Amino acid sequence: MPQPSTASPGAKRGRPGYDQESVLSVAVQVFNKHGYDATSMGILAENLGISKSAIYHHVASKSDLLRLALDEALVPLEAIAEDERASTGSAAQRLEFVLRSTIAVLIERQPYVTLLLRLRGNTEVERHALERRRAMDRRVSDLVVAAQQEGSLRPDIDPRTTTRLLFGTINSLVDWYRPEGPVTARQVEENIIAMVFGGLQAGQSAA
């Protein structure tokens, strides 16, 4: 759990103890531990070691907190499509760029992406986030179709299933990858790209 930050005189939010970022960082852990539905503002306050009214200094409501936490995952994920490399080169190159960048964001923003991937869609904020996630899935799906059409990807697996398998493999990272473990972020990125394009069988060519 992060230590309360020492508020600097110029800090945007004057309340000493926590800034919004620290509140988000603790809230996302609590949401992931108990589930969003099961997390009350009381449980959050307890975990933050501050009063409920002090939380309301930072955010208007629990759903506001959820929205801000989800943005920590969605904004960098959506930025990938804006990068020049997502729209230059062959479809296979663009797809590889998007997948590598997605892996990097997942590792860097792990708790926030975990929250995003576990959303159940029971509230408006959740449904809106899921809609943004689906839009990203569609962009990757279009790249998969283009890569199959240009002859880079095997045509015998339908593009929808290919997309699901790619995201399934990559998204699983948030459940098992530990940055403090023996495998570096760079290695795991190479390993995933090697498996999904080249396969695990010995003697397959690397991607």
Place this chain on the structure above:
Amino acid sequence: MPQPSTASPGAKRGRPGYDQESVLSVAVQVFNKHGYDATSMGILAENLGISKSAIYHHVASKSDLLRLALDEALVPLEAIAEDERASTGSAAQRLEFVLRSTIAVLIERQPYVTLLLRLRGNTEVERHALERRRAMDRRVSDLVVAAQQEGSLRPDIDPRTTTRLLFGTINSLVDWYRPEGPVTARQVEENIIAMVFGGLQAGQSAA
């Protein structure tokens, strides 16, 4: 949601309306929708359309219900290792058998496996189920090591990561595969085996 069954005179549990299996089937849906922590016996009773005391006719507690629901996933998953094909042939053949069988159970027992995969480990029942899951992971990890040693699997990805990627890919099924959709269970099984062993790149040999 399943219709209440018509209790036959010889039924193990005499209470008309629901048998234990139907209670489990509804309970697992509610757990998956709201999260186990957020599901009260009251919410369960509401979804079942029966009273709380009627639920206690079937199970002793919410954690008892969880334990029974998890067994619906764990028992068939653990049975895979007991099959003769899990211990005959090359390590690559045994691994492929275990992966194909796992995919089949995931599709057949989708809601129960979803529950298992989303466990947070906050209670004793959850921790015990996670321990059984880890034991299965270790058996697959051993097969991966053996397959690398016999030269069937590429040696440049460490066995632990290989195992995580295999399970990551396969487990993702529960989040996206819909039996009523256009892709058959058999197809998706072939697609996964093709990707993980052969890779998605055009011109890679099939597994």
